[in-house]
Amino acid sequence: MTAATRIDVPVALEGNGVELCLMPIGGGLSVGYPSLPQGPDTARPSRAWPTTRASALTGAIR
Template structure:
């Protein structure tokens, strides 16, 4: 078994108030602790991926804030206190300063992170 608090997990991506801490936890899954300041639109960083959207599924819990998720099916809003599943093909926008913890397939999420890092250059 593997367990980790936020501070145990290394930073995989940061800048402009965005922080992603990511660590494999077993079973091919990783835990991510994510902070997005209000107004963060991940759309530009996801350009070039299929459908210009994150193709990695995520299961998580929104600790703080509000997120709008755009998908091919439309938009949905999530707020603090909600658990969620975001399937492939989503683009998040932080409507408020937001913090969430999520679980994602390690390999798929790493591909998305590498793309985002390359986009942010």
Template structure:
């Protein structure tokens, strides 16, 4: 498939107001529709990954909210209306209810989702 809406993408991760819908969109890339409620800190869910951080690169657009991203170089803040690239080695925290659409290498993101699901189970 080369196009997908939010409702086309199956839920890969859900709980405590967090929702991640993702599906392959062509080649080795996937599209994800992500909702994080204010206060969501992905740090605990990423514990045990290299550097306790997400190691998958993401390209995306923040539709709503604000995200603080912790990286090896320090912290950066992103807000609605911004396109972004998040390099491997990041940990997001939702400063406001946030929604974003992002594109990631399918296999890399699958490993992150599997790790997060295992942490919550």
């Protein structure tokens, strides 16, 4: 497996101020760097994300 910084990862999707950079790093994993324009309200979509590392590892969603 390799590591990658934002500069190393190529743009996979771009438009309207949104940019998504993706690169496979090995072992069936990919690294991604999303970039959104300043000001979008991400509160509602991120509400379902795990709030702690422990819940992320167990798959529990609060």
